[in-house]
Amino acid sequence: MTANSLELNPVATIQSPFKSRFGIPRQSGLVPDAIGWIEPHSPWHRAEAWAGIEQYTHLWLIWQVHDRPHQPVSSVRPPRLGGNARLGVFATRSPARPNPLGLSLVRLLAVEHQAGQVRIRVSGLDLLDGTPIIDIKPHIAFTDCPPNSHSGFAQNEPERLRVDWSMLPHDEALRLNDHQRLVITQTLSLDPRPAFHDDPERVYGCPLFEFDVQFRVENGTLFVLGLNPFP
Amino acid sequence: MTANSLELNPVATIQSPFKSRFGIPRQSGLVPDAIGWIEPHSPWHRAEAWAGIEQYTHLWLIWQVHDRPHQPVSSVRPPRLGGNARLGVFATRSPARPNPLGLSLVRLLAVEHQAGQVRIRVSGLDLLDGTPIIDIKPHIAFTDCPPNSHSGFAQNEPERLRVDWSMLPHDEALRLNDHQRLVITQTLSLDPRPAFHDDPERVYGCPLFEFDVQFRVENGTLFVLGLNPFP
Incomplete structure (x- = not known):
């Protein structure tokens, strides 16, 4: 730890159909039926920490990129550009970045209460099975969806085979x-x-x-x- | 550090008109003319790390809540509900949360290059002056803005005085x-x-x-x- 560093601890783990890095969608929502569970760790597994979550349709997950050694880079070659154009890491959501944090939007399907334990069923996953979740925040459309957002090469969904x-x-x-x-x-x-x-x-x-x-x-x-x- | 903890280091600092916690908007975008600068730290101040950023209109900032002692809680009383309804911390974006990370969407106004140093001018801030920035990611509308998002009590902008x-x-x-x-x-x-x-x-x-x-x-x-x- 340096003077300015920040230490975080996972609050949950995701259970997902994606069992290796290969094949994971490059954004959330692209595989709408990729369903899994957010499984909170103690002490965040209690209903108190989730009260009111059901009033939202979508949740942000901030998660730890944990499937590779952490090797921060300044620039990357996005697969969507054919792998031959180099962009700054902050102009992409590449998992190889200065701090290994991912950001994914998932759809909230159900909140399960069982024996004092909460689990959250979500869909649209782009996370590896077992990924540590650092934070969960509600999606708030009026602030998260500016009507005039433009995203360059990532403006539209990728083409499909x-x-x-x-x-x-x-x-x-x-x-x-x-x-x-x-x-x-x-x-x-x-x-x-x-x-x-x-x-x-x-x-x-x-x-x-x-x-x-x-x-x-x-x-x-x-x-x-x-x-x-x-x- | 415990076995599962994660150590992060700020990549930038924000310069903002908000000089104390009191008065800071409770979401980004609510004060559209709140303008400031993202000032990257070394080695992320070089143009290479930002190449292509100008193709996006909006950026996500993941930032460190640093203006208060870190006291994680399970539930909070959102000011917007008059302070008398208790919600789970994961059903709010309250800054008092298990890991002290904030998430804000800002508008990208300009990228300034000067003497090998990049600074990014942004608006719609809801961050305290001097806040450490942990990550910057582009806003990608097709994945971040599901057409059917609903946010309960936070569905619409707050009323104004x-x-x-x-x-x-x-x-x-x-x-x-x-x-x-x-x-x-x-x-x-x-x-x-x-x-x-x-x-x-x-x-x-x-x-x-x-x-x-x-x-x-x-x-x-x-x-x-x-x-x-x-x-």
Whole structure:
């Protein structure tokens, strides 16, 4: 600790369908059916700390980037720009930044009370399973949504790939329930491949739920090829 | 530091017209002409870290609540509810919270480059002068502004007081420029008095710019009475 540093402690952990960094949506809300639980730590698990939360539809999560060594950088190459344009780290939401904090907006689905413990069900996640949550604040539309906001290259949602399930063997497809299939479709349509990768033969694996989902991409269509157990 | 704690270091300091906690707007954007500078610390003062920032109109600031001892609480009494309703801390943006982090949206006005140093001019501040900034991220409307957000008691902007300048002695009024008068009007219209205070005789002082602005409130009108030097 230096004189000006600040020490924080997580108040909760997120439970999420995203089991590795690969494939996580690059903003919240892009996979609307990515559902999980905010599981508060003691002493913040008591109802008192959450009273009134149900009057909001959306919550901000400030979370700790914890899936990589902390290596602050000044500039990054956003995947959405093809990985060849360099922007200042403060002009992006890249997780590689001076202080490893993420900011995500999630939809509040339900508040569960059980044996003196509160859990919050949320959707639209872009967080790795197990991510430490540093703070939760309500979304307040009149202050958070200025009518004239403009965001340059990030003004609109990214384009999506078509997701084709016809190549998945029938016996493997049966392992998925409808919800899992929906979330996998929404996630893979965002094209999790690294920038510059465009080899139609190459097979990738993306860990979602308890599966490592195998796929390849050709001419704007993503073909789901198989489901391996994960981890 | 415990095993799970996180140590952060400020990347910048804000320069703001708000010189004490009293009178600071309770959300960003409520005093649109509250203008200040983000002044990055070394090594984040170099242009590289900010390249591309000009393509955004609004920025998120994650900042450290540093004007009071850190006393985490589970529930608070929001001033807007008259100070008599208790809500969970996570259902408010109260600065008294488990981890002392604030979240504010500001408008980006200008990026100034001078002698290898970047400064960012922003408006709509709700931060105390000298507040440490932990992170700056661009506002991305498609993800930050869900069309169906609802915020309970905070759905709309707070009501405003009428601000009457006619009781301010002429020689004191001459000390203000037009910009200062505008910011003071916007700030005082939000009624900085503590909840439960409704004594029309009581005179309050609110430090703004280099003045301690004296006022009293009667029947929905705030009368500016005097300008004392501050600090």
